[in-house]
Amino acid sequence: MxxxxxxxxxxxxxxxxxxxxxxxxxxxRGLMLLALAQxxxxxxxxxxxxxxxxxxxxxxxxxxxxxxxxxHFRVRGQGLRLREPxxxxxxxxxxxxxxxxxxxxxxxxxxxxxxxxxxxxxRRPMGRVVExxxxxxxxxxxxxxxxxxxLAVRGGGLKGVSYTLPVPSAQVKSALLLAGLFAExxxxxxxxxxxxxxxxxxxxxxxxPLEAEGPRVRTRRAEPxxxxxxTVPGDFSSAAFFLVAALxxxxxxxxxxxxxxxxxxxxxxxxxxxxxxxxxWQVVEGEAGxxxxxxxxxxxxxxxxxxxxxxxxxxxxxxxxxxxxxxxxEGETYIPNLSELRVKESxxxxxxxxxxxxxxVGVEEGPDWLRIQGGGVKPGEVEPFHDHRIAMxxxxxxxxxxxxxxxxxxxxxxxxxxxxxxxxxxGAS
Ligand code: S3P
Numbered sequence: 273m274x275x276x277x278x279x280x281x282x283x284x285x286x287x288x289x290x291x292x293x294x295x296x297x298x299x300x301r302g303l304m305l306l307a308l309a310q311x312x313x314x315x316x317x318x319x320x321x322x323x324x325x326x327x328x329x330x331x332x333x334x335x336x337x338x339x340x341x342x343x344h345f346r347v348r349g350q351g352l353r354l355r356e357p358x359x360x361x362x363x364x365x366x367x368x369x370x371x372x373x374x375x376x377x378x379x380x381x382x383x384x385x386x387x388x389x390x391x392x393x394x395r396r397p398m399g400r401v402v403e404x405x406x407x408x409x410x411x412x413x414x415x416x417x418x419x420x421x422x423l424a425v426r427g428g429g430l431k432g433v434s435y436t437l438p439v440p441s442a443q444v445k446s447a448l449l450l451a452g453l454f455a456e457x458x459x460x461x462x463x464x465x466x467x468x469x470x471x472x473x474x475x476x477x478x479x480x481p482l483e484a485e486g487p488r489v490r491t492r493r494a495e496p497x498x499x500x501x502x503t504v505p506g507d508f509s510s511a512a513f514f515l516v517a518a519l520x521x522x523x524x525x526x527x528x529x530x531x532x533x534x535x536x537x538x539x540x541x542x543x544x545x546x547x548x549x550x551x552x553w554q555v556v557e558g559e560a561g562x563x564x565x566x567x568x569x570x571x572x573x574x575x576x577x578x579x580x581x582x583x584x585x586x587x588x589x590x591x592x593x594x595x596x597x598x599x600x601x602e603g604e605t606y607i608p609n610l611s612e613l614r615v616k617e618s619x620x621x622x623x624x625x626x627x628x629x630x631x632x633v634g635v636e637e638g639p640d641w642l643r644i645q646g647g648g649v650k651p652g653e654v655e656p657f658h659d660h661r662i663a664m665x666x667x668x669x670x671x672x673x674x675x676x677x678x679x680x681x682x683x684x685x686x687x688x689x690x691x692x693x694x695x696x697x698x699g700a701s
Contacts, residue, residue, distance in 0.1 A: 278680040278691060283671045283698035285523030285571070290693055291530050292511045294319040294504035296686050297470050298532070298562065300368045301446070302502045303327045304376060305478055306347035307336035307354070308453075313499030315345040319507065322660075322685040326364035330373060333357040334385075351496050352453075356383045360422065363389040365617060365658075365685050368443055370421060371401045375447030378410035379454025380427035388422040392617050392658055398423060401447045404435045408451055408459070430455035432492065434462065439612060440585040442467035442536075445489065452491040453480065460490045465585050468536040473561035477502065503559040505532035509589045509661075510687050511567060512540055514697065516593045517668045518569040519549050520600040526697060527568045534562055539586030540594060541567070547574040547601055576603035576646050584609040589616075592665030595624045599633045599669050601646035611640040617685070618659035627654050627666045631675075649673060660685035667694065 299318040304327065306313045318324060320343075328338045328345065335355030337348035354376070363370040370387055377385050388394065399419035402412050408430045414423035432455045437444055445461045449471055452459025464487060472489055475482040478497050483490045511528040518524035533555050545551055553567040574597055584607075587594070591613055598605035613620035625637040631652040634645030649669055653676045656663035663682045667675065671694075683690040 275678055276681065278677045280667060280671070280675050280677065280691070282674040283521060283694070286514070286518050286521055286526050286697040287524060288697050289527040289529055290514065290697065292506040292514070292528060293321065293687055293689070295507040295532050296321070296323055296509070297368065297442070297468060298474070298504045298560075299324040300327045300366070300372065301470055301474050302504060303331050303338065303345065303347065304372060304450070305474055306499055306502070307331035307334065307349050308352055308376070309349035309478065309499035310351040310496050311499045312346060312348045314341070314501045315347060316501065316503040317343055318345050318504045319686065321688050322364060323366040323369065326362065326366045327369045330361050330363065330369060333359070333361050347499070349499055352494065354380050354383060357385050360386045360388050363387055363393060363421070365390050365392055367393060367396055367617070370398065371443040371447045372450055374398070374401050374405060374412065374423065374425060375450035377425040377427050378405045378408070378412065378451045379430050383427040384425070386422055386424045394421050397615050400439070400441065400444050404433070404444070404448055405451055407433050407435065408448070408455055410451070432457035432459035434460040436462040436464065440465040440467045441612070442471070446471040449475065449489065449491050453494040455493060458490050458492050460488055462488050465582070466536055467585050468534065470534070470562070477560045505559050505562050505564040506530045507686070508532050508534070508537045512590045512593050513664045513668050513690070514693070515544070515551065515567060515569040516597045517671055517694065517697075519544065519572050519574060519597060521672050522571050524571045525568065527566055529566045530564060531567060532562050533565050533567075536586055539583040540590040542583060543577065543579055543587065543594060544597060546577050547597060548572055549574060574601035574646070576601045576605040576644070578606040579608065581609035588612060589661060592620060592624055592661045593668060595628060595642065595644060596665050596669035598644040598646055599628060599631065599649050603646055605644045605646065606641065607644070608641045610642065616659070618657035618662060620659065620662065623657045623659060623662045627662065627669070630654065631666070631670055651675060653678065656682045658682055660687065664690055667691070671698075
């Protein structure tokens, strides 16, 4: 069968400004919480892409009304009590959807639901949410004893627990906090290493019970709560591709506007600055408890660094694009603490190493680290391994020399229009 591909010509300086699509994490959570609220609320400027459309469909299957209003969504919630879905719920490629929804469904008294997903999602570890949810009393079964989807849930009978996250994961934390809204007593999550805190901020936005004290976050059973409109900031993870593209293409200057600057997401800015990047940013406003502002990147000769392992959870989705920057830096870049990247949409450690090699870059791959020899890339072909971020990161890595990208449509999981935006900025003078 013919595989689709896209040939990108070498790109000149990137100049201009852009707004990137809405934040994926906030859109998933916004849709879920509005589906649990009472009455109607609007989600302004959400991400409308593969992953979040899976969430919209899932919440509809569970009884919420989700209507498109131009670029926005209008959601009519079910007021904490969801409807039993008539069929298997397909989570597509979206790990956030499957894990957070398991938390919500575990709390739905008597409701039965089966969750599945695409081949990538069915390979991903679900035991990390299933085990603590079972400790709360959830009844969940599935493939490999409940470690893999499809997963079947019979909701109800939850009791709060205190759970310390064994690996930093905002998805696990969020699944337990959502389950905690339906549990007897207090549900506490302890995170030794901070992860993105969008769920906590949205709980506050909707007036849901939440206490945060250092590494501990607690919630308890929620009373029915009214819907409230919510504006989704631009996705920092999507902005990151354009920032790095500008840094490594001589003569470039790009400004991303209206982008989320939550510091649990922006670890990449620190690493890039340490590499010598000319980057400025400023928070201008707050949207639903999230800081929002602009980021400007100008072409900068970069140098290799040894990345602080503690920063990885604050840039867990930006490692592929950091590898693109490292390929163009002078000297070696060492990126540790990557074990979680092995269980993303693809094995991202292997996918990064494969594509760097395909572009003529020296790379060594360890079980949870990468060592990248900088100095530039040669024209070649990019294999996304069914992973949106690999497709976009390696389009960026090869931008100055041109590249063939196989199956470019994978970018649409989080960024429909990515290649159009890239071409527009390359062409603008
Ligand atoms: C996400 C958390 C991260 C991230 C994913 C989105 C979220 O996953 O990689 O893209 O919205 O909570 P983990 O929680 O598995 O680290």
